[in-house]
Amino acid sequence: MVVPDARVELEIGGVQVDVTDHVRHGTRITHTRGRRNRGGRAEAAEVALTLESPGGLYDNRNPRSPYYGQLGRNTPLRLSVESGVVALQVSGANTGARASTPDHASLDITGDLDVRLDATLDNWLIAGDNIDVSSVQLAGKGNIFTPDRSWLLITRHGRLQFEWSATGATTIETASTVPLPVPSDRRMAVRVTLDVNNGSSGNTVRFYTAPTMAGPWTQLGAPVVTPGTTSIFASTGPLRVGLGWTGLAFQGSSGSIHGFEMRSGINGTVVASPDFTAQTSGASSFTDPQGKLWSTTNGAEITSRRIRVRGEVPTWAPRWHLSGNNITAPITAAGIIRRLEAGREALQSTLRRRIPSEPSCVAYWPMEEGEDAVQAYSPFPRVPPLRTVGFDFGADNSLVGSDALPRLTGGAASSMDALVPPHPATGEWMVTYVYKIDAAPATATKILEFAVSGTVRRMIVTLEPGGLYARGYDADGDQILSVGGGTTPAFYATWNRLEVLARPGALPGQVTYHLGWIDVSGGGHANVQTITATAGIVTRIVTKWDASGDGQSIGHLGVFNSQNTLIYNGADDGFQGEDAADRIIRLTGEEAVPMSVGVGETTLMGPQRPGQLLALLEEAEDADGGRLYELSGRLALGYQPRVALYNREPVLTLDYGQLTQPFEPIEDDSVRNDITVSRQGGSSARVRLDDGPMSVREHPDGIGPYQEPVTLNLFHDGQPEAIAGWMVSHSAWDEYRWPRLRLLLHKYPQLVPQAVAVAEGDIIRIVNLPDHLPPGPLDLMVEGFSETFGEREWTIDFVCSPAGPWTVGVAEDPVLGRADTEGSELTVGVAAGDPSWAVSTTAGPRWIDSAAFAAMFPFSVTCGGEEVTVTAINGTGTTQTFVVTRSINGIVKAHPTGTRLRLTHPMRAAL
Structure with a gap:
């Protein structure tokens, strides 16, 4: 293996173009990523190099260049290295990337099945409540769009899952009874067996794991037994690895796939066994020992190269000598964090972002205008502004899911009026908004009126001493509907949501009208009435208050042609109580930023206020204490929950003699042993380290107090104390710090396969330390790294922090489950x-x-x-x-x- 063997490719016109030969000799390629120091933020990955540009070859504005007009801002760049280990490389960002073999009679197994996969993936487990987000396809046979489904192997919600169909249409789903234990180096083999007839009038699925395809196999949890015998549909679709069924919203595998096996019968005859490690790097197809022809598709590659970074070139600045010769193009490609940091405006309130995402929303007025506004605009292009009188805009900022909203101050002159554009009639509609009314009125007060094109032409909602009522009037002005009832104290002096909706009744020709209110913090009330009518559509909002309406705060008025009463849920209170992982997944999903979030319980958060996307992601990172980073194999973010960093095994083990000197420790006072954690808008807790060499005691019993205040966006006042204690235990960890670890891979090429697998959050172990140092082994957590490629040089400098603070107790573990003496x-x-x-x-x-x-x-x-x-x-x-x-x-x-x-x-x- 040649070391180094760095390759630089630009994506030009949708094709990866190898430009390595134009990288200027005598200069180096530098690559940095992750955190530059202990406790810092993850910074954008960068690849810096200089291209020779003969004749202006890499000048986007040069019409003589074959790349004219194709080298614009953010041209994708890929840096890869030779690892010496061949595998199938797939990217979950491209849901079509896979290796597949066509249907064959031997693959149409309808009875017992045994499937095995050996892979190193960065997305084995993805967090999230949404199955489309949290599911990762590993392998499968069949198609999704026709009744041609056979079987599918995926991970979902942290567990291994197997689905199959006996009919080709409906599927049977089974999942492992315990989570999938992904090792620190992310390589593992998984296996599933299906016994279609277990002899007890049922079928049985068993899941297994192993270090590699060679085993030994360990059963994962308990067998999953389903009543009734079954079979597997003989699909005509291909067998796929790295993907299961095309057309699924689930992402594909991302990383390296080493091998796959499919057997007819449990431990039965092997019918397909592609060994990707045995293929020639660069091959696009091969035949396995069972005669199956395997081909790569949609960006999947059989290669021994490992991608170190995918980035974008934001700036092109051609340079040349005064003579007109020696033309170059110095470039620096950056990871996705750079774009997220640059020029992005603050995200709007959770309600303002959430409501327009509902397809059935036909008109919407947020009412988050500034204090000098005289009307409320709509973010929908065909919806006219809401004309207002007597609105004091920006007066009430107490709803955490919104920017400041208006308060009525115009007495009997307060009003709002807007046309709702024509839209399809669906037989149902809904009008809703959020409001706060301080106290019950002494007399009946109109709070909402709107026009409809159905049997009910005018709907008026009034708040009366006896309750809340909606009354409907026909084209002649006669009342034909009255729905409502009493309120409770929760209706007043707090934010609520009013809902008025129509939906089909139980019988043809009937419409059920619903009037309800929902307390933002929970609870509510509803009344319904069904009449013979047609629903029509909402055509106009026209409401005039009397003087008793003064002091009412309102906002986020929406008109829908469906009865989706859930669209406001969560957003109205800023998603309070949402855990950090779900917040990261939701935010990046809303902004279409690729994200991979590891599985693990994360901290419950307080309300999401308006803010820049990256700042909101870092707010979640701070609350949970995990690691936000960039994936190397694709232009995407990743997040490792705090609990996913506990008790990790080393990915790379080095002998002290393999390190480049100086490898020097620091024992300094960059500690915090007295930390106060405050909850935004809530209480605080202070934790001090009172005993030991890093304590607040004065020398020689300690180092004296080092204080730090920290404010976090947390859900409740019970959280700060535990978090402060955790922070103190980390910051005041009593151990040498080893900020930098330098490794010369051109000197130790045998380390390349393990070294290129090291990512942020991984552990490097150093053994055989000399006698002048504390005895090892020494475990260090990688915070980031920088590497340099020269003609005969490949150097990596790892930014490290002590791994010891991440070792936590495990109940009943013979080592980690033992309490210490006081x-x-x-x-x-x-x-x-x-x-x-x-x-x-x-x-x-x-x-x-x-x-x-x-x-x-x-x-x-x-x-x-x-x-x-x-x-x-x-x-x-x-x-x-x-x-x-x-x-x-x-x-x-x-x-x-x-x-x-x-x-x-x-x-x-x-x-």
Whole structure:
């Protein structure tokens, strides 16, 4: 393998054009991504290089260039390297990318089935409540648009799922009973078996995982048994890997697929087994051992190259010598964060963004105008402004899902009026808006009036001492409808939503009219009445208040030709209580920004206020404490929830001798041991580290107080204390910091396959540290990195932080499930090699004894920097005798009386 072997490609005219030969000799290609320092923000990935541009070849304005007019701003660029390992590369951003083989009689398995897939994916698991977002296709046979469905293997909501059809149309869905345990390096094999007749009048699906296709296979959860025997439809569709059924809204796999197997019968005859690792890099088709011809489609590649970054070139600035020769094009491609940072206006309120997304909305007036406005505009192009009188715009900003709304101050002159454009009649309609009325009126007060083209021509809603009523009048002005009833105290002095709607009745020729109100914070009331009528459509909003309407705040008036009463839900209170992952998914979905969010419980958030998209995403990141980053394989964002970073295994293990010097630690005071977390608009909590070398105590017992106030957008006042404690435990972690780790891959090419797999949040382990350093192994979390490619150079500088703070307790785990002592020390000093220690407990419960807790031995403790294995403890008092195996970490020394003992791996509570 040649190291380095960097390749630069520009997407020109929809084709990847290799421009590596024009990268200027003597210059370097630099690539940076992630966080530049501990605790910073993820910055846009960048690739900087200089292209030689003979004759102005890379000048977008040069009509002599074959690329004339095709090298505009944000031209896609791809940087890839040779990894030495062949795989099928697929991108979930392109839902058509896959490898497939045509239908064949041997693939039309109608009985027992055994399917296996070996892959390294960055989207094994995607969070989110929406199945279209959270589902990832792995493999399948059949088609979605015709009754030709056979089977489909996907992940959904963090679990492995298998679907099949006995008819080709309707499907049977089964999911693993436990989540899919994706390893830190993201490589794993998954397997599903379907027993169509389990002998007990049912069918059984079993799920399995393994490190690779070679096994060993471990059953994932319990078998899933469904009543009734079944079969699999013999689809005429192809067998696909990296995708299942074309036309599904679910994204395809993103990453590397190593191999696939399909068997007729459980552990039965192999009918297809493409081994992508055995193919020639660059091949577009091959035949597997069973004679099946496999081909790549829609951007899928069989390649040993790994994409380091996909970016966009925002700026082209041709350069040349005064002689007119030596023409170059220095360029810097950037990741998606650059676009999100540049020139994006603040997102509007959640209601303003949400309501127009409803297809049935035919007219809408947000009423979020400034204080000098005299009318309310509509974001819909054919909808005229809402003419208003007596509206004090911008007067009420108390609804968290909205910008400031108007308050009525015009007395008997207050009114609003607008035509609703013609629109299709659907047999149903809805008029709704949000309002706040401070108190019940003394007399009947009109609060809404609008015109309709149906049997009811005029609808008037009044608020009366006895309740809320909607009355309908026909073309002659006669009242033919009255629906309503009493209100409750929740109707007043809080934000509510008024709903008036018509829908088909139970019998032909009937219309059911609905009048309701919904408290933004929960609860509400509704009344209905059914009459013989036609619904028609809403044609005009025309409302005039009397003086008792003064003080009422209103906004977000919408007219719909359906009864979608849910469109305001969540948006009216700014999605309070939404967890951070769902907020990130919703926001990026609304803005069409590709996003991959890992599975894991995330922090509940407070209301979403207007703000710039990236700032809102970072607000969610801050609340949860996870990692926002850019994917390397596609132009997209990723988010790792905090819990997904717990207890990760190393992706890359390095010998100390493989590092480039200087590899130097820092022990400084960049810590915060006294943190106050405040909830936006709510309460605060302060946590201080009161004990230990990083505590607020003065030297020599601590380092003194280092304070920091933090404000987060949280859901309730019970959250700040736990979050403050977690922040203190991270910031005041007592360990060397190793800010930079440099690796020369041109010197150690055998490390390339593992090194190119390292991403932000991954762990690098360093072993065999020299004696002048604390004993290892040393685990570091990658925050970001920069790499340089030269003619004979490939250097990576990893930005690192201690991985220790991310090691948290696991119930019943023999290592991570053990609580530490509150305080213990040597009663009597011990010599080097002494296997018997007298230990006194100075605070809290004593240590366990081996007579009563034999199954909990051995375990590891550390004393004076020496790690020992405790094989037995004798005695049940506060002074006990430890039997130990010495020098587990290579430290050989004597320890004086009073030396403290602690568990080597104490259980730390997770947030």
